Amino acid sequence: MQLPGDGHVHTEYSWDADQGSMDLTCARAVDLGVPSVAFTEHVDYTPFRAGFLVEKVPGLVTDGILRATELDAEGYLESIERCRAKYPELRILSGMEIGQPHLHDAELRKLLAQGTFDRLLGSLHCLLDGDVYAEPWELYPHRPADEVFREYLADIPRMVAGSELFEVFAHIDYPIRSWPDTAKPFAPEDFEDELRQALRSLADGERALEINTRIPLHPTILKWWPEEGGERVTFGSDAHLPEALATGLAEAVAVAEAYKFTPDRRPELPWRLKR
Ligand SMILES: [Zn+2]
Numbered sequence: 001m002q003l004p005g006d007g008h009v010h011t012e013y014s015w016d017a018d019q020g021s022m023d024l025t026c027a028r029a030v031d032l033g034v035p036s037v038a039f040t041e042h043v044d045y046t047p048f049r050a051g052f053l054v055e056k057v058p059g060l061v062t063d064g065i066l067r068a069t070e071l072d073a074e075g076y077l078e079s080i081e082r083c084r085a086k087y088p089e090l091r092i093l094s095g096m097e098i099g100q101p102h103l104h105d106a107e108l109r110k111l112l113a114q115g116t117f118d119r120l121l122g123s124l125h126c127l128l129d130g131d132v133y134a135e136p137w138e139l140y141p142h143r144p145a146d147e148v149f150r151e152y153l154a155d156i157p158r159m160v161a162g163s164e165l166f167e168v169f170a171h172i173d174y175p176i177r178s179w180p181d182t183a184k185p186f187a188p189e190d191f192e193d194e195l196r197q198a199l200r201s202l203a204d205g206e207r208a209l210e211i212n213t214r215i216p217l218h219p220t221i222l223k224w225w226p227e228e229g230g231e232r233v234t235f236g237s238d239a240h241l242p243e244a245l246a247t248g249l250a251e252a253v254a255v256a257e258a259y260k261f262t263p264d265r266r267p268e269l270p271w272r273l274k275r
């Protein structure tokens, strides 16, 4: 089976991926027959409650608040060019994964002006909790999981309305990754109205939906996507290590094909809905 392009990959240029390697990830892609890779490095301008990350990146945390280092755009783009020269058989996209892009328009435009970034993912990693932003896993201990997920979904239309910079919405199931064992098991039907509204806003905003394979995307969400007007999907392993590249992509392709999504002319392009 021909694997699709991996549209969401991190390297050593992401603040949380010091074991990443752009070079080794390219080598791995060639070995596996992955036709294209988008290096979407973290761009996070929202300070947020660090939680357990204080142990991973103590240098970024002050008074419990994590402030990510800014992407070294120049070094990153040089590395992209080196890899394109070294791996001509691989289509390499430059890119970013932008956390809360609607909150940081001015900073983002400055960063984007430093070069060409082919693939921009928009992510909602944090929600407001009192007067500070926090990741879902920081909220679950003191707020009901269903309430956190509803608030997350309600933020998606705000993010679409507030930023035209991103073309793909990453991991719509992000809060499900850390879903607490003590909560009722996640079922999309329990959030059907809110999920459909979020999907509708993404479709109306002409964004693609990412099938992030860190956890399998619930097929019902993918079924609702074209029903709400969605036309394009991308695939992303969200690898932070070379060996994690393309993990779960084959399974995700099977689900996407079942819902009538099909490859476009080139492997790095989002898949389209079959007409
Ligand atoms: Zn993310």
Ligand SMILES: [Zn+2]
Pocket: 008, 010, 097, 238
């Ligand atoms: Zn990511």
